[in-house]
Amino acid sequence: MHAPVEYRYFAGYSLRSWLVLGSFALLAALAGLAALYMETEGHWVTGMSNHVVWGLPHVFAFFFIVSASGALNVASIGSVFGREDYQPLGRLSVALAFALLAGGLSVLVFDLGRADRLMITLQYINPTSIFAWNVFIYQIFFALAVIYLWMMMDPRMAAYYRPAGMAAFLWRLFMTTGTGSVLGFLVARAAFRSAIMAPEFIALSLSFGTAIFVLVLLALQRFEGRPVPSPALRARLSRLLGLLIAVSLYFVAIQHGTGLYQAERREVEHFLLFQGGLYSVLIWGGFVVLGSVLPMMLLFDPLRAGRHAALASASVLVVLGGLCLLYATVIGGEAYPLELFPGMQVSSSAFDGVVKPYSPSLPELALGLGAVGVAGVVLLMAMWVLPLLPDTAGSDTAEAARPMLDQGVHPG
Numbered sequence: 001m002h003a004p005v006e007y008r009y010f011a012g013y014s015l016r017s018w019l020v021l022g023s024f025a026l027l028a029a030l031a032g033l034a035a036l037y038m039e040t041e042g043h044w045v046t047g048m049s050n051h052v053v054w055g056l057p058h059v060f061a062f063f064f065i066v067s068a069s070g071a072l073n074v075a076s077i078g079s080v081f082g083r084e085d086y087q088p089l090g091r092l093s094v095a096l097a098f099a100l101l102a103g104g105l106s107v108l109v110f111d112l113g114r115a116d117r118l119m120i121t122l123q124y125i126n127p128t129s130i131f132a133w134n135v136f137i138y139q140i141f142f143a144l145a146v147i148y149l150w151m152m153m154d155p156r157m158a159a160y161y162r163p164a165g166m167a168a169f170l171w172r173l174f175m176t177t178g179t180g181s182v183l184g185f186l187v188a189r190a191a192f193r194s195a196i197m198a199p200e201f202i203a204l205s206l207s208f209g210t211a212i213f214v215l216v217l218l219a220l221q222r223f224e225g226r227p228v229p230s231p232a233l234r235a236r237l238s239r240l241l242g243l244l245i246a247v248s249l250y251f252v253a254i255q256h257g258t259g260l261y262q263a264e265r266r267e268v269e270h271f272l273l274f275q276g277g278l279y280s281v282l283i284w285g286g287f288v289v290l291g292s293v294l295p296m297m298l299l300f301d302p303l304r305a306g307r308h309a310a311l312a313s314a315s316v317l318v319v320l321g322g323l324c325l326l327y328a329t330v331i332g333g334e335a336y337p338l339e340l341f342p343g344m345q346v347s348s349s350a351f352d353g354v355v356k357p358y359s360p361s362l363p364e365l366a367l368g369l370g371a372v373g374v375a376g377v378v379l380l381m382a383m384w385v386l387p388l389l390p391d392t393a394g395s396d397t398a399e400a401a402r403p404m405l406d407q408g409v410h411p412g
Contacts, residue, residue: 007091031370076165
């Protein structure tokens with residue numbers, strides 16, 4: 001039987017820790033002020049309109065909600081798939097997933113316009129709406145994350161560690177399916193209506209969430225002055241992230257390829273991919289080149305694979321590429337005119353039949369960055385009050401932390 005891993009709290013209550021927490025709290029506070037400004041002045045102060053009703057804040061919200069599912073990857077690999085070398089990082093993985101979902105949902109709540117009436121809206125649930133379903137799906141994910149973390153941290157609950165991991169794993173797939181279906185079920189928008197949006201968002205969540213987890217792990221190692229993860233662990237994370245990027249790129253290619261094949265969606269696909277100006281640049285240059293091809297080149301290059309700089313750079317590129325893709329998908333899909341009368345040209349004083357321009361405003365950017373602030377505050381507070389960080393994060397982790405689950409020994 002091997003000795004269990006020792007877990008620690010985050011860097012103590014040092015001045016640097018307070019400065020980091022204060023920076024995240026400032027972002028969250030600015031988001032609150034931006035939401036208050038938009039509520040009191042009206043949405044005319046933003047770039048949004050009756051055509052583009054989901055703007056830059058919703059891009060951040062989609063990104064963080066989708067990433068929350070993927071941030072659970074490391075914990076799931078350890079519990080569901082039995083990889084002992086990943087299990088010591090499971091606590092941080094679950095806490096990060098919780099924090100990212102809180103950050104994404106906070107943007108949606110702030111953008112409601114009357115956030116104080118949220119509880120009233122919950123009293124009148126429309127069971128035929130995917131938005132109403134997601135309200136409960138997200139809350140159940142929060143609860144499962146807490147239970148999962150409890151099973152990890154309490155040795156008395158060792159027997160329930162794998163079942164809790166399996167439940168969280170399956171539910172996060174269901175949650176991302178619901179998030180992707182928000183777009184897939186919007187039949188009025190030719191750019192969205194596709195059943196493949198659900199599995200595409202699942203694939204994107206895997207790469208986005210893993211990239212953010214890697215960045216958090218490397219940042220914590222550097223901040224605390226501890227050695228970066230060993231070459232063996234970095235190599236495993238590099239291969240994992242590279243494969244997930246390839247899967248994400250494949251599903252995005254299938255989605256747009258299917259759209260080009262279907263006569264009813266061919267025009268909007270040509271707009272997004274070739275004639276959309278900024279939207280086309282973001283898809284090809286932002287997501288395909290910067291967010292997919294370059295990261296895979298860094299991660300699969302035998303000379304760079306496993307190196308700290310390559311892994312960090314690739315993760316940053318994946319995050320930026322993901323934001324580019326969601327911006328082009330969400331906003332570009334709204335900017336393209338609705339197909340009111342198929343086969344007919346439509347024009348009116350309400351700007352029907354024309355591509356609606358959209359320019360994000362500073363309050364929208366502040367509100368979107370509030371997701372970063374809320375997620376950062378939640379994660380830091382969790383690491384301050386709970387021992388989430390393992391003392392070992394290298395190739396020796398598997399031997400030092402091997403839980404021997406079949407024999408009833410707890411991973412933490």
